[in-house]
Amino acid sequence: MNTTCLTGRLGNNPELKYFDSGKVKASFSIAVKGKKKDEAHWINIEAWDKTAELIGEHFKKGSQIGIQGRLQVDNWEKDGEKRSKVYVVAEQIDFLDPK
Numbered sequence: 001m002n003t004t005c006l007t008g009r010l011g012n013n014p015e016l017k018y019f020d021s022g023k024v025k026a027s028f029s030i031a032v033k034g035k036k037k038d039e040a041h042w043i044n045i046e047a048w049d050k051t052a053e054l055i056g057e058h059f060k061k062g063s064q065i066g067i068q069g070r071l072q073v074d075n076w077e078k079d080g081e082k083r084s085k086v087y088v089v090a091e092q093i094d095f096l097d098p099k
Contacts, residue, residue: 002070004088006043007096008032010063016056026052030065044087046072051090058095066094 008030017025026047031040045067047055059065069090076083 004067004069004071006030006032006067006088008043008065008067010059010061010065011042013060014052014055016052024049024052024056026055028055028059030067044085045069045090046087047090047093051093055090055093064096066096068092068094 011029011031014026014028017027019025027045029042029044031042033039034041055065067088067090069088069092072087072089074085074087
């Protein structure tokens, strides 16, 4: 099972990208609290289609968000060096800021 649940604050405004196919992608990062008092871990997030549009409309830097999704790993090679990127693909979001 590949499921993760996170709560954090957006570190920047979501970046929306529109594709010719009609798909929409939102990319952003959130800060989640670590074990130590002032420790934060930055997690990269991607959301697609309706979830991406909701995030773009309602969230901005500093907004608190709850995310349920799955871990994704991308691997590639650049200049003969193997690289990888781990991020979360958001499948469900929760609005955590008071209205």
